[in-house]
Amino acid sequence: MKSIRIFLLIALLSTITLVNFIAALHGYRASMEEAERLFDRQVAGTALLLAAIPIDQTAPQVVEENDLQAFQVWSADGQLLMRSDNAPATPIGDAQEGFSEQNFSGFRWRVYSSPSANGRSIRVAERVDLRFRLADEVVLQSVMPILIGLPVAGLLIWLVIGHGLASLKKLADELRHKRAEDLAPLTLAAPPEELLPLVRSTNALLERLQASFDRERRFSADAAHELRTPIAAIQVHADNLATQLQNSAVVAPGSLQQLQDSIARMAHLVEQMLNLFRMTPEHYPARFESIDLHRLARDVIAELYPAFARREQEIELQGNTAYIDGDQFALVLLLQNLLNNACKYTPQGGRIAVDVQRQGDAVVLQVQDSGPGIPQEERERVFERFYRVGGDRHESRVPGCGLGLSIVHHIAELHHAQVELGPSSLRDAQAPGLAVAVRFPVQKSVERGIKHERVADENLVS
Known part of the structure; x- marks a missing residue:
């Protein structure tokens, strides 16, 4: 995970999309069931209208009809009295009252059969694919605002997360701009509860580091300062010994010169240690x-x-x-x-x-x-x-x-x-x-x- 902001954005958008998808699926199923009931009532209403129309029984009538519905009117003795131009001359469905599904004219049809009071049999059919198409259009119009709203929701989530992570950004900026020698505690104003453990842990770490560096500096500076006096005393004694040997005409051993060189080197080391810790940028009181x-x-x-x-x-x-x-x-x-x-x-x-x-x-x-x-x-x-x-x-x-x-x-x-x-x-x-x-x-x-x-x-x- 390279970015908390991107991770939260993807996670929240995925959650919103999943919830909306489940809600849309449930709504689609409920809408389809309600649409089925509406279409069935429309077909049944058409059957009632056909039952009320007087029909000449001498010859079957063919009525021009749209592609959405087809119908047939049969007499009690099985004679076709009237049909739509897209309905076959053979019976569609059976004579029993109710709904069924039949295939004719190259399509799947929802067929409603209803016997009338005068003994006729009314059969009204509606194309199933057109039903689904109309239902899909209704559902799509209800789902489209959700799809369009996802980018807007993403933008709002991005801004809200950015505002929520502002404290984390301030903390990162403060750490980024800290100098290497600056071990002062972080001064983030009113941090959120989620950042308090991090701020406290960081401040505790900085405090331990400061104490450790202070101990190191004090030890090195104090040790170098305390070594000055005994080294100076040793150097004085070595010089006195060399002077006495020279005055007594005794040849000084080679080890005496090595001793003086070692003392000079030790004195130089102590002086350099003092200079090193004196010149530490965060402690030296510079006057520019x-x-x-x-x-x-x-x-x-x-x-x-x-x-x-x-x-x-x-x-x-x-x-x-x-x-x-x-x-x-x-x-x-x-x-x-x-x-x-x-x-x-x-x-x-x-x-x-x-x-x-x-x-x-x-x-x-x-x-x-x-x-x-x-x-x-x-x-x-x-x-x-x-x-x-x-x-x-x-x-x-x-x-x-x-x-x-x-x-x-x-x-x-x-x-x-x-x-x-x-x-x-x-x-x-x-x-x-x-x-x-x-x-x-x-x-x-x-x-x-x-x-x-x-x-x-x-x-x-x-």
Whole structure:
């Protein structure tokens, strides 16, 4: 069943048609019985009229008659006194009073025999097929309005069912327009009794989901927050131990460096977990303002430049001024994650390119690198939390926690932007590279950006 409305329409019309058919059949049978009685009385009346007509007994008279009836008048001694032109010269029926059915002249006839007071025998016949034809016409005229009324009834039923299902449509519309992160109860006003169980069950499900997500967020955020202090303490002790060994001229064991690296990785993981849950669109208190994305990218590159310099990587910024409506803290975090990923996965001496361009009704931020890239079949999954291509360590042997692109995706959702992954223009035969493009929609932010530029120019002139 694809449509409740169509199912109800077909079911109701079928029921109405069946009831009308049964009623019409019963009416047809009753009408035919009544018509039979009327026709029989008409034939008997004709016989009475013939009995009252004086007839010359010298020769049989032939009277022109229509095709509906035929008659014969016989004397007491069996002599034919008068007949209709469509009646045979031989007796039709018997002399006993009453009705019978006979065949003559190629038709089936209803014959009425009646003896008169003067000893004559009157026999009047009427064609059976004409009787049924007249009865059918009467019944058809009574049934035709019912048949014509079925489409009208169907239209009325369609409208009534549509009105009755309006509450269900409102419920479906409310569910359809709910955002993925919106788990608030349904607010359907005065739902009918039939929908109350569905609304209550859906609200209960949404409440359980909200509680489950809240527990997950609280646990992850609290765990990450509580881990900061012991990790910082461990890091301090490890640094103190390394300093003491260095001052005492004792060669530090290789495990100490591994310990420091593991502590740094754990601290990065905790920080990324905090950023991930902080950037959840439904919980982050964003403060949108007009931001020059090109200038912001330049500032973040300058902040992270020492990391690129240590790896002897070449980084360039292309594009021009492009304003968007955005939250500065979130956009800085987005740029930091994209650039840190590019720095980690681009080999020593590789290239990284950042481009900010206005394209139609969008501002596109693109970060490209000459690293190993991401296979086509893996590009959808890298936005999942803690997912890394190739497992815990990438082919590049770079440690990570698998949260960077998840944070980028959350921040993009916060700004109603789209994140696209593709091949890099910096690729070569050994490294296909990766291009991450974040497409921000431009609406009123462009007008504010233009006004901002005009004010800045006026200030420079003055």
